[in-house]
Amino acid sequence: MTKELTINSERLWNSLQELARIGAYEDRATGLTGVNRQSLTDEDAEGRRLLIDWLRDAGLAVTVDQMGNIFGRREGSEPDLDPVYTGSHIDTVSTAGAFDGCLGVLGALEVVRSLNDRGSTTRRPIVVAAWTEEEGVRFGTDMLGSAVAAGRLSLDYAHALADAAGKTLGDELERTGFKGEHPVLLDPPHAYVECHIEQGPVLLREDTQLGVVTGGQAISWQRITLGGRAAHAGTTPTELRIDAGLAAARIVVKVREMVDSGDYGRLRATVGHIATSPGLPSVVPDRAELTVDLRNPDDGCMVAAERDLAAFLETLPESQPGLAVETRRMARTNQVPFSGEIQNLIATSAEELGYSTSHLMSGAGHDAQEIAAITPTAMIFVRGQYDGVSHNPREYSTPEDCAAGVRVLAATVEKLAS
Numbered sequence: 001m002t003k004e005l006t007i008n009s010e011r012l013w014n015s016l017q018e019l020a021r022i023g024a025y026e027d028r029a030t031g032l033t034g035v036n037r038q039s040l041t042d043e044d045a046e047g048r049r050l051l052i053d054w055l056r057d058a059g060l061a062v063t064v065d066q067m068g069n070i071f072g073r074r075e076g077s078e079p080d081l082d083p084v085y086t087g088s089h090i091d092t093v094s095t096a097g098a099f100d101g102c103l104g105v106l107g108a109l110e111v112v113r114s115l116n117d118r119g120s121t122t123r124r125p126i127v128v129a130a131w132t133e134e135e136g137v138r139f140g141t142d143m144l145g146s147a148v149a150a151g152r153l154s155l156d157y158a159h160a161l162a163d164a165a166g167k168t169l170g171d172e173l174e175r176t177g178f179k180g181e182h183p184v185l186l187d188p189p190h191a192y193v194e195c196h197i198e199q200g201p202v203l204l205r206e207d208t209q210l211g212v213v214t215g216g217q218a219i220s221w222q223r224i225t226l227g228g229r230a231a232h233a234g235t236t237p238t239e240l241r242i243d244a245g246l247a248a249a250r251i252v253v254k255v256r257e258m259v260d261s262g263d264y265g266r267l268r269a270t271v272g273h274i275a276t277s278p279g280l281p282s283v284v285p286d287r288a289e290l291t292v293d294l295r296n297p298d299d300g301c302m303v304a305a306e307r308d309l310a311a312f313l314e315t316l317p318e319s320q321p322g323l324a325v326e327t328r329r330m331a332r333t334n335q336v337p338f339s340g341e342i343q344n345l346i347a348t349s350a351e352e353l354g355y356s357t358s359h360l361m362s363g364a365g366h367d368a369q370e371i372a373a374i375t376p377t378a379m380i381f382v383r384g385q386y387d388g389v390s391h392n393p394r395e396y397s398t399p400e401d402c403a404a405g406v407r408v409l410a411a412t413v414e415k416l417a418s
């Protein structure tokens with residue numbers, strides 16, 4: 001066994017901070033500086049260019065595929081062998097911190113930089129990957145770039161997705177110069193490993209530094225549109241109203257009741273977007289739009305929850321005849337178990353380096369869940385502070401914990417590539 005790789009934690013930390021300056025904004029709710037670098041905006045394009053500069057400076061051969069996914073390849077001593085992939089995403093939500101996704105990409109870059117420092121060549125090539133539109137906040141489908149690369153969603157479907165202003169992902173790829181030539185369908189790599197912040201409180205509460213991720217839970221997103229009838233707030237008798245806002249409120253309460261019932265295992269349900277029109281104080285809403293995000297570590301419980309929610313939606317017009325209910329699925333993935341072999345490699349590497357670990361399932365969706373469909377995959381979680389808050393400028397992991405995660409990433413990737 002080769003001597004373990006020494007990573008440069010200061011260089012890793014500085015890179016995280018430098019990338020976070022692109023798309024930085026003053027967050028009024030927290031009084032902190034946050035990051036808003038949504039996929040394929042000008043800010044994202046600037047972040048991508050910086051990343052590509054760093055990949056090239058590290059001697060990697062950079063390619064961009066038809067989804068704008070970015071790859072930096074470090075040649076192995078046996079270039080014909082399937083490479084080991086490692087990475088994550090650098091797009092963010094509108095109220096992000098510096099770590100979500102970026103730690104996995106810049107951590108992978110640090111692995112390569114450290115191999116360069118030591119002058120080591122691995123047997124297999126190593127590829128650093130940055131996937132497009134992981135967050136799904138701009139074009140409505142999360143883990144999009146990796147889902148297309150893994151063949152679950154089609155390129156045409158992805159290119160046709162539009163943001164709130166009607167701009168399509170395909171056009172935005174073109175506009176920002178990131179519609180690459182490289183075919184999007186990924187040749188199955190030898191393995192994929194992703195380092196990511198936990199975005200939850202488990203590691204902090206268990207007082208362990210790192211998480212060995214056992215898999216990802218099922219995710220279901222849908223947009224529900226309710227059609228009612230606009231009417232005068234003062235003169236329209238209650239029994240004559242078709243109030244789209246009332247129906248939306250019932251859905252919000254219903255999904256919470258489903259969670260509280262305990263009938264659907266460890267279901268989580270969130271209505272994160274809700275809007276009514278015309279949005280005036282004196283007019284009964286004629287239209288309401290909301291999104292329902294369901295998560296479940298058990299596929300059977302997820303199917304039951306989706307079925308019962310659909311049945312509930314069908315009953316809504318009973319109390320308000322004439323109400324129109326339309327649903328559109330935005331995203332849907334099953335529960336994904338990660339490779340036991342790579343989990344063992346991660347756990348052993350952490351132990352060798354003296355870090356404590358817990359095994360846990362991911363609450364959030366990650367690119368690794370998509371890539372797991374085509375190759376053995378696992379993830380390393382890095383502990384967060386402040387109850388692991390994320391998608392918030394308060395998101396924070398200490399330099400020591402980030403370095404711990406990347407050290408274990410380096411050891412795992414090196415073993416997989418040797």
Ligand SMILES: [Zn+2]
Pocket residue numbers: 089100101134196
């Ligand atoms: Zn992420």
